[in-house]
Amino acid sequence: MPMLVSYQWLKEFVPVGDVAPDELARRLTMGGVTVEKVIPVNQGVRGVVVGEVKAIEKHPQADRLLVTTVDVAAADGRPLTVVTGASNLTVGCRVPVAVHGSRLPGGRKIERSKLRGVASGGMLCAWTELIEGEGHDEDEGILILSDDAPLGADVVPLLGLDDHVLELDLTINYASHCQSMIGVAREAAAILDRPYQAPRVYVNEEGIKRAVDLVKIEVSDPDLCPAYAARVISDIRLGPSPEWLRRRLERAGIRPINNIVDVTNYVMVEYGQPLHAFDYDQVADHRVIVRRARPGEKLVTLDGVERGLDPDMLCITDPEKVLGLAGVMGGLNSEVTATTRNILLESANFSGQSIRRTSRALGLRSEASARFEKGLDPNGNVPAADRAAMLIEELKAGVVAPGVAEFRARPFLPVTIRLRPERVNSLLGTKLSVVDMARYFRRLGFETDGVAEGRKHFTVTVPTRRPDVSEETDLIEEVARLYGYDEITTTLPQGAITHGGQPVLEEWRVRARRVLAGAGLNEILTDSRQTPFAHGASRWPAPPTLSPEQAAAIPGGIPIANPMTVEESVLRSSLVPKMLEVMAYNVNRRQTDLGLFEINRVYWAKQWPLTELLEEPLMLCVGAVGKYAPKTWNRPEEEADFFYLKGLLERLADGLGLRPPRLAPSNLETLHPARQAAIVAEAGEGAANGGPSGDGANGGAGADEQPLGWLGELHPQVAKAYELPGRPLILELNFERFVTLSKPRTYRALPPFPQVERDLALVVGEDVPAEQVTAAISETGGELLRSVRLFDRYAGAPVPEGHVSLAYSLVYQADRTLTDAEVNAVHERILAALAKRFGAKLRG
Amino acid sequence: MREELKRVKDEAMRAIEATPTAAALQELRVKYLGKKGALTGILRGMGAVPADERPALGQLANDTRDAIEARLADRTAALETAELDARLRAEKVDLTLPGTWLPRGTEHPMSQVIEEIKAMFVGLGFQVVDGPEVETDYYNFEALNIPKDHPARDTQDSFFITPEILLRTQTSPVQVRTMEKLAPRLPVRIITIGKVYRRDEVDPTHGSVFYQLEGLVIDRDITMGDLKGTLTIMARSLFGENVRIRLRPSYFPFTEPSAETDTSCPVCDGAGCRVCKGSGWIELGGSGMVHPRVLVAGGYDPEVVSGFAWGFGVERMTMRKYGIEDLRHLYSNDVRFLRQF
Structure with a gap:
């Protein structure tokens, strides 16, 4: 419920007539009273004038239509004939007439026309036709103007359509004192350095008995109700409010109801102090007791809803019953109705916190509660009651009893x-x-x-x-x-020079991003929250920080107590589920060749239920599917497979200057059982500080060492669950631990002697792991062997069944020129060793 | 013999001119200058020449050989050049064919903007620091002058794990954590960038999670003018040399005075356009002078030091930089979007 400020109304309190509404809005905003927008009240009315109905006749062709003769003081002196469907017209009344060529809201143009055969020179207007969104629903007919409205005059200024409404967006510190016309006026006066003119209040008290004799106020919870004032007004004559009052309420966004309710609302807008009128004769013993609700008490509020109350809610009661929810809404049992003869006008100060809690507990907000919530001036209630009494008396809607019945917990003094x-x-x-x-x-x-x-x-x-x-x-x-x-002059901080920098881990993250993007991958960024089902669907292992029992208690991740949607209701413990979702999202958009990565935090509870903050380790996740290189006119396409993923890992380690991690057998349910591996640090290296529940079967180098992560081809069942085609690949590793494998880059002088290259083609059993053969070559080659590279692997004729051919390129190098004899000797040794260990034969 | 030499020379010269390829020239060389060649044959007859004529004849024979050699060399070079030219011309390719495909990945636009911001502040002597996303009520609210029941808690509706542990609603808790670590050392110049979470409805400019850039400077004699100056440098580095900073009064419990921070629209320079929705200004976020109670919570004496802080949405800055109209694109992770950066 934003505060709406009528520019015309504001001018009553502060002389800003020379400051255009837009400029006023700018000045207020720069002074701290933020104006969200300036809304012109006139939405396009032009050329509508005051006319007097001179004659009313029945339409010859249509029962529901009337033919009127209207004097609009036209230059030619001739009255207009206007056909209308309205039924509230009398001869002599003055009405708004949209003459030929005039405009109505929404660009609607009025022209001469014929209605069922009768020429009509324009249109008589209802209020809702002149201003959209302001309904005067109890009189649907043509707007009847006052008899002194000048004939032929433009209705725009006459009806206040030339007004503008400033919609405020108040910050918390201004919410209290700027929820009122006089509060905003005081601010405008201060900001523009103009005088502020307070409303002049004089209450004509003609009642016989004094308010203090007519009503007793008892406040049993002064902490929740520091001040309470009541005026008593008799001889109530309920009726519609005058046009000016109704118009101002409409500008403030409040629907007019009747003169009593309208006055309370008017003063609420003007003073910021909500008021409530009770039917005085419905208050038992004429005793008002302000107290907390009792357990089990109920109240039917003005909106007709029965509300269950609890002792945290403050109520206005009499000795017999609850009359209203303090500051939130009145009760139906004491509502002012057509039969009401006397009213009790309440102007109270309630604790903002209490009203906020009650309003939240019941899901019931009103203009009144919105104001009370902000905390009101405890000295503001009596002036507002006086102002309302004065208006009711001026409108001849009642007779005001002298004085105010009042409770005040203590004097409220200004702060020095x-x-x-x-x-x-x-x-x-x-x-x-x-x-x-x-x-x-x-x-x-x-x-x-x-x-x-x-x-x-x-x-x-x-x-x-x-x-x-x-x-x-x-x-x-x-x-x-x-x-x-x-x-305020713009300057720069003085003082000592400091050196800037960022955490080492952030540096690593920047470099990893560069390496992976350089390898052709696209970085994604996903929400930390997901559905509780996502983790299960991915089958990824639970975080290592929790015991199996604790992990089983929160299988989907750490639950958020008050999520907005189930899709965002748990904190993830792995980047994998979102990665799979993103892959599926793209595949659904026919983007089937994907190489994606994310480096982000995951959330691991250290225990469950939670007693301390989480571990939030930085993880790195890669997801790929389809081709990583497309078929082009000069190159074949390249399909992403397990070795592509492994290659990325190796490139990443190399690009970051890390010792290459080792792959070990693993058995994750997420991954293809024969095409997956755990990523582990070499034994004895820096990353051996895994979580407590590290599981040897999943690739731990030691019994309780948690692997850095896993990689592999997605299990076909998981791929199917995500509707991913082909052979998707997934890698996730603990980035913080991964980068502890760093080794300093060392320089080695370039050798002045030539290197010798030899190839070695072997045939070994197909079950022999290539890595072991490579390791055996390196080991046997010793000092002289500088590098070993597997450049071919072949199975099939003429290689015997059950065997593969492995072809290596070897580079020998020494601090002298190597002779053929020296190299041959080492090469022979290698062959012998391979033959002994793997039964390897030289390929013929 | 003189005639012999002249004849051989003339014949050789004609033959050289007539030979079409460099390879055939090689045969001519053998034919005339080789061991069994014509010239050698003539010179074998030198013994029969009277002794006094020999020097002159010898000279003539050498001149002849040199002349043939020179012509052979010239002709060989000319033919080789012509042959190379011909071969190269034949190696013509369609220059309009696409270049060989090489992989190119992308870093997320948010990452790029975050790196740019960090680099700028590191250059100004700021330390980048980090803090937990899942926070205690104390750091997220209490220490920031937002006690329980403070109405500011309504405007930052939070996601809770337990009544005392929640998803941080702002990066400001990092302010207090950093102060606790550094106090009483001066100066404090830090930024932090990370996710924050609020129970806001998602629309083109709001999400329930977003990245915030938080900055904090504490020292003796820090003024609100210093805040304006620092933010002006940041805005100019990100959006262009000519943008200006505007502060509007606002309210945050942890700063006072508080301000909403705008930059002049880099597109229209403040005149008002579609990008800035006609206002000429684009909102960056909140800023202000650190509230004395927050300084106290962090272990500093507000009578001795003062400071300023700010918290801006990184999404908004990224959208601003690339002209992205809907925040949700940033998190769609559609590769057709990602590949544009």
Whole structure:
């Protein structure tokens, strides 16, 4: 419920007539009262004038239509004939007439026309036709203007359609005092440095008995109700409010109802103080008791809903029953109705927190509760009651009993704050004088004392309507905004020079991103939250921080107690499920060749239920499917497979300058049982600090070492669950542990002697792991062998069944020129060793 | 013999001119200058020449050989050049065929903007720091001058794990954690960038999770002018040399004075256009002078030091930079989107 401020209404309190609404909005915004938008009330009415109905006749062709003769003081002196369907017209009444060529909201153009054979020179207008969205629903007919509306005059100024409404977007500190016309007017006066004119209030009290004799106020919970005032008004004459009052309520976004309710709403908008009118004769014993609800008590509120109350809710009651929910909504049992003869007008101050809790508990918000929630001026209730009484009397809607029946928990005194001018200038970087500062406070209506140049401090007394100003720093802000944030000189921090930098892990992350993007992968960024089912669907292992029992208690991840949707209801423990979802998302959009990665946090509870904060390790995830290189006119396509993924891992390790991790057998359910591996650090290396529940079967080098991660081809069942075609690949590793494998880059002088290259083609059993053969070659080759590269692997004729041919390229190098004899000797040794260990034969 | 030499020379010269290929020239060389060649044959008859004529004849024979050699070399070079030219001409390719495909991946636009921001602040002497995304109520609210029941908690509706542990609603808890670590050392110049979570309805400019850039400077004599200056440098580095910073009064419990921070629209320079929705300004986020109570919570004495802080949405800055109209594109992870960066 944003505060809506009528520009015309505001002018009553502060002279801003020379400041256009848009400019006023800008100045207010820059002064701290944020104006979200300026809405012109006139949505396109042009050329509609005041006319007087001179004659009304029946339409000859249509029962429901009338033919009227209307005098619009036209230049030619001739009246218009206008056909209308309205039934509320009388001869002599004055109405808005949209003459030929005039315009109505939404660009609607009015022209002469024929209605069932009768020429019509225009249209008589209802209120809803002149202004959209403001319904006067109890009188659907043509808008009847006052008899003194000048004939032929433009209705736009007459009806106040030339007004503008400023929609405010108030910050919490202004919400209290700017939820009212006079509050905004005070701000406008301070910001524009103009005088503020308060409403003049004089209550004509003609009742016989005094309010204090007519009603007793008892407050049993003064902490929730610091102040309560009641006026009693007799001889109520319920009826519609006058046009000006209704119009102002409409501008404020409130629907007019009847004169009594309208006055309470009018004063609420004007003063910011919600009021409530009870049917005085429905209050038993004429005793108002403000207390907490009793367990099990119920109330049917004005909207007709029965509400169950609890002792946290403050109620307005009489000795017999609950009359209303304090500050939120009145009860149906004491509603002002057509038969009401006397009213009790309540103007109270309730604790904002209490109202907020009650309103939330019941899911019931009203204009009143929205204002109370912000905390109101405890001294503001009596003036508002007076203002309402004055208006009711002026509208001849009732007779006001003298005086106010009142409860006040204690006197509410303004706060006096000490301000150090030097402090203001040193915090803002300004050079304001003491007198300048004092002047700003006087513009705000704050009193100052001890103001003199050279004084170390002076005091400022802040009225109770500004609860947001309670300490020195608040006063400094008031100076800053009235001086103008724009006026503050731009400078740069002085002081010691510091060296900037970022955490080492962030540096690694930047480099890893570069390596993977360089290898052709696209980085994705996903939400940390997912459905509780996502983890199960991916079959990925539970976080290593939890025991199996604890992990089983939260199988989907760490649950959020109050999620907005089930899709965002748990914190993930792995990047894998979202990666699979993103792959599926893209595949569904016919993007079937994907290479994606994400480096992001996951969330591991250290125990469950949670007693301390989480571990939030940084993980790296790769997902790929389809071709990583497309078929082009000069190159064949390349399909991503297990070795592509392994190659990426090796490239990543190399690109980051890490010792290459080792792959070990694993048995994750997520992955193809024969095409998966755990990623482990070489024994004895830096990353051997895994979680407690590390599981040897899943690739641990030691019994309780958690692998760095896993990689492999997705299990076909998992791929099917995500509707992923082909052979998708997944890798996830603990990035924080991965980068502990770093080794310093070392330089080796380039050898001055030539290297010798030899190839070696072997035939071994197909079950012999290539890595072991390579290791045996390296080991046997010793010092002289500088590098070994497998460049071919072949099975099939002429290689015997059950065997494969492995072809290696070997490079020998020494600190001297190697002779053929030396190299041959080493080469022979290697062959012999391979023959012995693997039964390897030289391929003929 | 002189005639013999002249004849051989003339014949050789004609033959050289007539030979079409470099390979055939090689045969001519053998034919005339080889061991069994014509010239050698003539010179064998030198013994029969009177001794006093021998020097002159010898000279003539050498001149003849040199002349043939020179012509052979010239002709060989010319023919080789011509042959190379012909071969190269024959190796013509269709220059309009596409270049050989090489892999090119991309870093997420958010990552790129985050790196740019970090690099800029590191250059200004700021340390990048980190903090947990799942926070305690104390760091997310209490220490930031937002006690329980403070209305500001309504505007930052939170996701809770337990009543005391929640998904942080802002990066500001990192302010307090950092101060606790550093106090009483000065100056404090840090930024932190990370995810924050709020129970906001998702629309083109709001998500229930977003990245925030938080900054904090604490020292003696820090002023609100310093805040304006620092943010001006940031905005100019990201959006262009000419943008200006505007502060509007606002409210945050952990700063006072508080401000909404705008930059002039880099597209229209403040005149008002479609990008800035006609206002001439684009909102970056909140900023202000650190509230004394927050300084105290972090272990600093507000009577001795002062500071400023800000918290901006990184999505909005990224959208601004690339002209992305809907925040949700940033998290769609559609490769057709990602490959554009």
